[in-house]
Amino acid sequence: MKTTEQSPVLGVDIGTSHIVAARHTEQDFQYERQLNAFVSIPYTKLAETLMAKERINHAVQGGEILVFGDEAEQFAELFHVETRRPMMNGILNPGEADGMLVIRQIITRLLGRAKKPGQHIYFSVPAPAPGMNADKFTFHESTLRQCLTDLGYEARSISEGLAVVYGELGDSNYSGIGVSCGGGMCNVCLAYLSVPVISFSVPKGGDYIDSNSAAAVHDLATRVRVEKEKGFHFNGYFENKTYHALSVYYDDVIQSLVKSMREAFGNASNLPKLKQPVPLVLSGGTAIPPGFRERFEKVLRASDFPVELSEIRAAANPLHSTAKGTLVATLCEA
Numbered sequence: 001m002k003t004t005e006q007s008p009v010l011g012v013d014i015g016t017s018h019i020v021a022a023r024h025t026e027q028d029f030q031y032e033r034q035l036n037a038f039v040s041i042p043y044t045k046l047a048e049t050l051m052a053k054e055r056i057n058h059a060v061q062g063g064e065i066l067v068f069g070d071e072a073e074q075f076a077e078l079f080h081v082e083t084r085r086p087m088m089n090g091i092l093n094p095g096e097a098d099g100m101l102v103i104r105q106i107i108t109r110l111l112g113r114a115k116k117p118g119q120h121i122y123f124s125v126p127a128p129a130p131g132m133n134a135d136k137f138t139f140h141e142s143t144l145r146q147c148l149t150d151l152g153y154e155a156r157s158i159s160e161g162l163a164v165v166y167g168e169l170g171d172s173n174y175s176g177i178g179v180s181c182g183g184g185m186c187n188v189c190l191a192y193l194s195v196p197v198i199s200f201s202v203p204k205g206g207d208y209i210d211s212n213s214a215a216a217v218h219d220l221a222t223r224v225r226v227e228k229e230k231g232f233h234f235n236g237y238f239e240n241k242t243y244h245a246l247s248v249y250y251d252d253v254i255q256s257l258v259k260s261m262r263e264a265f266g267n268a269s270n271l272p273k274l275k276q277p278v279p280l281v282l283s284g285g286t287a288i289p290p291g292f293r294e295r296f297e298k299v300l301r302a303s304d305f306p307v308e309l310s311e312i313r314a315a316a317n318p319l320h321s322t323a324k325g326t327l328v329a330t331l332c333e334a
């Protein structure tokens with residue numbers, strides 16, 4: 001992981017699974033991401049020296065060495081420990097004392113310090129679930145903003161669903177529904193001409209699918225996740241029992257997501273009278289398996305949906321949509 005000196009970094013998606021930096025170069029948008037995870041191993045001077053020599057991302061904290069980012073996974077396997085997670089269910093993990101230190105390290109490695117004091121940057125934040133107390137989300141947002149402020153940025157937050165609208169719906173005048181299905185949760189935003197009308201989250205995502213499927217087949221969530229990422233797809237019939245369990249919990253997530261959308265949009269008093277149908281775009285790692293879009297569309301079309309949709313499409317690069325949106329948000333203000 002290298003810090004970039006040549007071009008300003010302008011957007012960052014801080015997700016439960018990954019932190020993704022987006023930067024604008026003369027030709028295009030570029031992305032760099034790291035796993036939002038770490039493992040701790042006992043400190044010895046020798047281990048620390050070797051890690052520095054091998055350029056392994058690490059930090060020394062108390063009597064421990066914290067190995068963070070993508071390399072955490074390798075170390076977890078090597079030492080037979082679980083990776084630790086700075087975030088859980090979309091926000092800072094209250095049970096992880098070293099979590100913020102790790103996020104700070106990953107962000108610093110990905111972004112570096114602001115090129116000039118007060119350089120603008122947008123970062124993504126989740127929205128609360130409908131009717132949920134927002135205090136935890138406020139704490140999450142202000143802690144991350146402080147982290148970016150300490151690096152010299154003037155940081156502003158954008159809700160993850162709105163970031164997907166910014167990233168994917170430019171050709172429909174930033175009108176439509178952005179959906180991000182991540183590790184910790186799913187985020188949704190209906191925007192009209194770039195203005196968010198309704199944003200909310202559903203507290204189920206890839207982690208929920210992994211842990212429940214793992215319990216059903218008596219396996220470890222990490223192993224189920226690896227199998228899922230390697231080749232899970234929706235085809236209706238599974239001989240492989242892990243794939244069968246995954247399909248059950250994938251369905252659970254899709255049903256919950258569509259139900260929440262139907263309720264949130266149906267109950268909204270401020271729903272704009274849209275002159276024409278709007279698109280819905282699906283993004284995030286959980287939306288990757290082949291057949292996800294079709295399954296989602298089938299569930300959504302099974303009964304009335306309060307917003308008329310022109311199409312339901314998958315994002316071209318589901319792992320970058322939110323980061324792209326944070327970058328577009330910053331560029332729109334430049």
Ligand SMILES: Nc1ncnc2c1ncn2[C@@H]1O[C@H](COP(=O)(O)OP(=O)(O)O)[C@@H](O)[C@H]1O
Nearest residue numbers: 015016017018182183184206229284285286288
């Ligand atoms: N190829 C894939 N197939 C299925 N699931 C995937 C794939 N790649 C990533 N995922 C899942 O996507 C989730 C992470 O999505 P991401 O958008 O990076 O999340 P977050 O916003 O929480 O950081 C994890 O549950 C991960 O297992």
Ligand SMILES: [Mg+2]
Nearest residue numbers: 015180182322
């Ligand atoms: Mg995300």
